[in-house]
Amino acid sequence: MQEKQATFPSVFTSGIVTRTPQLDTIASGAGVSANIPFFKDITDQADEIQVENTAPVTDNGQPSGKMVATILNRQTKNSVTALSGQVSGSDPLGVIISQLVERRLKQRNTTLIATLRGLFASAGAANAAGALIANRYAGGAGGTEIFVEDGAAVTAANLITPDVFIYSKALMGEQADDLKNGVFLCHPNVKARLESLDSLNFKRTTLPSELPFDIATYRDIPIITSSKLVRAGGVSGLVYDSYLIAKGTVGYGEKAQAGDVVDVASLQYWRNPDLNNEFIYDRTRFVLHVNGTKWVGNPAGESAANAELQAAGNWQLSWQTANRIGAVCFRTN
Numbered sequence: 321m322q323e324k325q326a327t328f329p330s331v332f333t334s335g336i337v338t339r340t341p342q343l344d345t346i347a348s349g350a351g352v353s354a355n356i357p358f359f360k361d362i363t364d365q366a367d368e369i370q371v372e373n374t375a376p377v378t379d380n381g382q383p384s385g386k387m388v389a390t391i392l393n394r395q396t397k398n399s400v401t402a403l404s405g406q407v408s409g410s411d412p413l414g415v416i417i418s419q420l421v422e423r424r425l426k427q428r429n430t431t432l433i434a435t436l437r438g439l440f441a442s443a444g445a446a447n448a449a450g451a452l453i454a455n456r457y458a459g460g461a462g463g464t465e466i467f468v469e470d471g472a473a474v475t476a477a478n479l480i481t482p483d484v485f486i487y488s489k490a491l492m493g494e495q496a497d498d499l500k501n502g503v504f505l506c507h508p509n510v511k512a513r514l515e516s517l518d519s520l521n522f523k524r525t526t527l528p529s530e531l532p533f534d535i536a537t538y539r540d541i542p543i544i545t546s547s548k549l550v551r552a553g554g555v556s557g558l559v560y561d562s563y564l565i566a567k568g569t570v571g572y573g574e575k576a577q578a579g580d581v582v583d584v585a586s587l588q589y590w591r592n593p594d595l596n597n598e599f600i601y602d603r604t605r606f607v608l609h610v611n612g613t614k615w616v617g618n619p620a621g622e623s624a625a626n627a628e629l630q631a632a633g634n635w636q637l638s639w640q641t642a643n644r645i646g647a648v649c650f651r652t653n
Contacts, residue, residue, distance in 0.1 A: 330544050331429045331432060331433070331503070331505055331544055331546055332425050332428040332429045332432060333425065334502075334503045334542065334544055335501050335502060335503070335542075335567040335568070336502055336503050336565045336566070336567060336568070336569050336570050337432075337570045337571075337572050337608075338567075338568045338570065338571055338572065339571075339572045339573060339574075340571060340572075340573060341573075342573070343389075343571050343572060343573025343607050343609075344573040344574060344575070344576075345573070346389065346391070346573055346607055347391060347573040347574050347575045347605055347606050347607045348575040348576070348585075348605070349391075351391065352390065352391055352619065352622070352623055352624075353388055353389060353390050353391060353615055354388070354389050354391060354607065355386050355387070355388055356386065356387040356388070356389055356609075357384060357385070357386050357387075358384065358385055358386070358387060358638075359382060359383075359384050359385075360382075360383040360384060360385050360639075360640060361639075361640065361644065362380060362382065362383075365380050385638050385639070386614070386638065387609070387611070387612065387613060387614055387638045388614040388615045388616070388638075389571075389607050389609035389615060390607075390609075390615040390617070390619070390623065390624045390629075391605065391606075391607055391623060392431065392605070392606055392607070392608065392623045392624060393584055393603075393604070393605050393622055393623040394427065394603070394604050394605075394606075394623075395601060395602065395603040395604070396423070396427075396601075396602045397599065397600070397601050397602075398416045398599070398600045398602075399597055399598065399599045399600075400416065400597065400598050401595075401596060401597050401598075416600055417600070420587075420602060424602070424604070428606075428608065429546065429548070430548065430626060431608055431626055431629065432570065432608060433546065433548050433549065434626040434627070434629040434630040435608065435609075435610060435629045435630075436561075436563055436610070436647070436649070437561065437629075437630045438450070438451075438629050438630045438631055438632055438634055438635050439451050439452045439610060439613055439632075439635050439647075440452050440453065440455070440456050440561075440563075440632075440649040441453060441456070441632035442456065442561045442649050442651055443551070443561075443630045443631075443632075445469075445554070446464060446465040446467060446469075446651070447464050447465055448632060449632065450632035450635065451613060451614075451632070451635040451636050451637045451642075452613075452637065452642050452645060452647070452649070453642075454491075454641070454642035454643065455491050455492070455642045455643065455645065455647060455648040455649065456491075456648070456649045456650065456651075457484065457487060457488040457491065457648065457649065457650035457651075459484065459487055460477075465650075465651055466478055466484070466650075466651070466652060467559050467560075467651045467652050467653045468553070468557075468653060469553045469554030469555050469557075469559070470553060470554075470555035470556055470557065471553050471555070471556040471557015471558065471653065472555075472556055472557070474557060474653045478652060478653040479513060479652055479653055480506075480510050480513050480514060480560075480562070480650075480652045481517060482514065482517060482518045482521070484650055484652065485504075485514070485538075485539070485650075488562075488564060488648050488649075488650040489564055489648065491643065491648045492564065492566070492643060492646065492647075492648055493643045495566055495643070495644075495646050496564075498566035498567055498646055499541045499564055499565075499566055500540050500541060501566070501567035502541065502542070502564070502565050502566040502567045502569070502646065503541070503542050503543070503544050503563075503564075503565050504538055504541045504542065504543045504544070504562070504563075504564055505544050505545075505546060505549070505562065505563040505564075505565060506543070506544075506545060506546075506549060506560070506562035506563075507545060507546065507547065507549040507550050507560045507562070508545045508547065509550070509558075509560065510545075510549075510560050510562055510652065511538075511543060511545050514538060518538075521538055521539045522536060522537070522538055522543075523536070523537050523540075524536055524537075541564070549561050549562065553653070557653060558653065559651060559652075559653060560651065560652050560653070561649060561650075561651050562649065562650055562651070562652070563647060563648070563649050564647065564648045564649075565646060565647045566646030566647065567646075568611075568646075569610060569611055569645065569646040569647050570608065570609065570610055570611070571607070571608075571609045571610075571611060572606070572607065572608050572609075573606065573607045574604065574605070574606040574607070575604070575605040575606065577603075577604060583603070584603060584605045585603060585604055585605045586601070586603050587600070587601070587602055587603075588600070588601040588603070589601075610645065610647065611639075611645065611646075612637065612638050612639035612644060612645040613635055613636070613637060613638055613639075613645070614635065614636045614637070614638045615634060615635060616633075616634060616635065616636050617629075617631065617633075617634030617635075
């Protein structure tokens, strides 16, 4: 019998992640990072008065910029013994294979959360500097984050409320309208408190694809929970990080996984006759990048680890302002 999952890989499969052939090509290429050029937005440029027989004073041009995505090489190894299969009367290797996709989605979820924490500097101390701190809710005294590191000192002002959600959403400006096709990503405890305070704004919505299940929404935004969105407080208690992310904010590409060959993206099988064991090696190479940002880190290894993705100093903003990026963050107790 296979153990039931305690967590589910629903973040990565939500509408916030978009896979493109271009990013697949980038993931299949050489190097540890890739430049992604873009044209800067010119819609906020001011006009000027026409003067007869006079050229315009300002040539605004069409400025461009560059995003930098880090390319990630990951691997996972599993093994089974002939004796385990004989004793259990089953096929342990088949069980491993049947769980590969779910495991990989969970691994991608973990990588995505690490990236978000790096961009918002939301993995550690309050009010830390980071690429997207302009999109991080700071509704406390003097424009500070509202959580505290000491669980014993927590008050209602440090907890999630509908107002915290509403004012965090407002950080996205006009882009907040895109959240109906995006996601509200939070810990189950954050969702539970909102359900207690504001149950009338929770609904069950049938997905457009008419799959045989519904998805919960809060204020018309799909809500997905992850038990990873919590850390221990610096003194005691817990600190939760939550995110509102619009559709298509995250770009994804992956090198096609080869069969039983030597390749950085491959699913390999090896049998050891001496020990009577079998091994499966699941190796992947992929890009998972938040639009409008730039990776500036120097990985200690061949590619960035999740801990390095989570480091705020490894990221910069490429787009002109943070509110052009369809994501915001808030932290609570």
